[in-house]
Amino acid sequence: MAATDTTIEAGTEAEADLGAQYRIVEAVVTRAVRISPSLMRITFGGEQLREGLRSGGRDQSLTIFFPRPGEDIPLVPLEFDEGWYGRWRALPLGRRAIMRSYTVRSQDPVSRELDVDFVLHGEHGSAPSGPAAAWAADAAPGDRVMLLGPALAANRSIAFLPPPDATRIILAADETALPAVGGILEALPAGTPVQAWVEVPDVGDLQQIATAADAEVAWLVRQPGGRPGTAVAEAVRAAMPDVDDLAYVWIAGEAGLVRTLRRHFVRDLGLDRSRVAFTGYWRLGATEEQLRTEREAGAGR
Ligand SMILES: Cc1cc2nc3c(=O)[nH]c(=O)nc-3n(C[C@H](O)[C@H](O)[C@H](O)COP(=O)(O)OP(=O)(O)OC[C@H]3O[C@@H](n4cnc5c(N)ncnc54)[C@H](O)[C@@H]3O)c2cc1C
The missing domain is CATH 3.40.50.80 (Nucleotide-binding domain of ferredoxin-NADP reductase (FNR) module)
Known part of the structure; x- marks a missing residue:
């Protein structure tokens, strides 16, 4: 699918500094606002996010883990290093968290809260909804997810990198x-x-x-x-x-x-x-x- 895959993949050449560039943190929904017919803006906050994540802006991507039905908090191995993906895969299929890629729309420089805009696909036309879109449609303050995102603003999950001579x-x-x-x-x-x-x-x-x-x-x-x-x-x-x-x-x-x-x-x-x-x-x-x-x-x- 993507040659320039900006989602965070353990098992790539980025492994060497994965632990320094990324963190897994718990995040709490602080606001959920339907900003337009197809988009739900979810604001994530919480102590771990405030201390741990720094968006580099532009098309900064991150990975969101959603809880399975009936669970309060998604099941994810918490230490992020080169063995992380293997540990995640080793969790029972029906228990391990649902993993999806999203973009940081913006990060507040003071509170460090993050906005993510979710497309509510499935509500218009024929395409079926998926677990992430369904979660966003019903999200409310207090709901919890886990985020795998950048610890440093300079990180490899930004694809928009124009050369200095771009006209x-x-x-x-x-x-x-x-x-x-x-x-x-x-x-x-x-x-x-x-x-x-x-x-x-x-x-x-x-x-x-x-x-x-x-x-x-x-x-x-x-x-x-x-x-x-x-x-x-x-x-x-x-x-x-x-x-x-x-x-x-x-x-x-x-x-x-x-x-x-x-x-x-x-x-x-x-x-x-x-x-x-x-x-x-x-x-x-x-x-x-x-x-x-x-x-x-x-x-x-
Ligand atoms: C780097 C990156 C950044 C991204 N940033 C965002 C973002 O900021 N906001 C955002 O909304 N999405 C973003 N996406 C896309 C998002 O990850 C996918 O749309 C994802 O499939 C949604 O998960 P789901 O659980 O809702 O659906 P899935 O369970 O993955 O898919 C269920 C079904 O829905 C279909 N489907 C998935 N997405 C759509 C869609 N948008 N419209 C119609 N049908 C769809 C699939 O083809 C499948 O048939 C990003 C993806 C990447 C790789």
């Missing part, structure tokens, strides 16, 4: 990557030329994002029953029949959208692959467990 930034995203687009636009220096395309399920999901960059954001509202990502992929291809060699492209969202646009920029337009950051955030018809299992099988071949 223009191009962003393409669906609604799962809208939080990342928000974080990126807020972080960019004044005057940076940006063209962004964001596809959302509902016109009510359009957002005002504060940015000092010189940004043009094109919003695409999916047709009912439309395949996620198709509208944004078509719009970007139509708008960009060529591209500046020094542009930097960042693509995230449903796997088909990511594949189509990466191919467009790298193969069809000849942009150097180091200038195209791409991350599949989900795939239509597959749960995150299925995607992880596929990746592990691929890595073992």
